[in-house]
Amino acid sequence: QHSGHFGNYAPNPALRLSKLLASMKDDVGRVIIPGFYDGVSIDPATESILKAVPDDEAQIKDRLQIKTADSVGRYYQEAIQYPSLNIRGMQSGWIDEKVRTIIPGWARAELDVRLVLETDPNRLINLVKEHVASQGYFVLDREPTKEERLAYDKIATFTHEISYQSFRTSFDSPVGIWLRSALTKAFDESPVMIRMSGGSIPISPFVTTLGIPAVTVPTVNRDNNQHSPNENLRLGNYREGIKTMLAILGEKLN
Known part of the structure; x- marks a missing residue:
């Protein structure tokens, strides 16, 4: 009116x-x-995993163009738990x-x-x-x-729908050890291990229905602008992604 x-x-x-x-x-x-x-809850063992991630929070804020982050967690990795x-x-x-x-x-x-x-x-x-x-x-x-x-x-x-359930695989599980071994051999250094990462990916129903473990292996650049204008993938990341997948497919799971 x-x-x-x-x-x-x-x-x-x-x-x-x-x-x-x-x-x-x-x-x-x-x-x-x-x-x-x-x-x-964040126990001491989990906190040590989170703090081992070499995030540059000043760089993250610069990328997001924010002065102050929300305070759900004390730092970025804790926030996404x-x-x-x-x-x-x-x-x-x-x-x-x-x-x-x-x-x-x-x-x-x-x-x-x-x-x-x-x-x-x-x-x-x-x-x-x-x-x-x-x-x-x-x-x-x-x-x-x-x-x-x-x-x-x-x-x-008020309407709603449930898309995907969350899942998480321990780094110390057979799959976690297998993945870390494959990436270490491929790049001659230990990979950065991130406990949680947000994303709506269609493997979740297989994990929750079949009860099988799963992991995600990001291969994109941090400034790839997911779901936004100028979404991109750097050629260096594309080549590293190929190397990463070859290493994983060639590693035997004990």
Whole structure:
């Protein structure tokens, strides 16, 4: 509706959505929905693995063009050991050349949750849904009717799907030892071992259904701009990737 006619009178769904999303995290980026991080802990052995990764955090911040990182973890590797709650997109109204001076009729956001092995996706979905309800929203899994709009001050349509379960293979497992041996032989130095890495990869159903171990071996450059404009792969990484795969395929698994 026209903002000159109904501004200061009709509630703005974009503003309400922004407040709802802001209620899910604190000012340093930690999810404040009770129980979201339950089950995740960093013991001394795990911490030694994380700190052995030679990350240059100043370089990471420079690449991301940020001054201060979120404080879910004390450093980058620790941060990605926890499940994440990310706003991957928002929509409401029109801007720029399509601008209209209106109060939007709706606002929409899509979230993604990056899982870790210790987190159950259904539990996290329920936690987020319960949080929405706790903020005073009448929660539906469909569009509300006119009668429902007139009966409730705040209404949220909440839908979800589970893409992939998380998996993790120990470095000390037979597969971990086999992989480390193959890469060490190929490059005459021990590989960098990263305990967790975020990504939606289609091998997860095989791991969770068949109960088999799996590992991922990144071969791309850090500045490859995944899922973004100018996604790229440096030729040096392409050649190293070939060498890496040959080494893995040629190593016998005891």
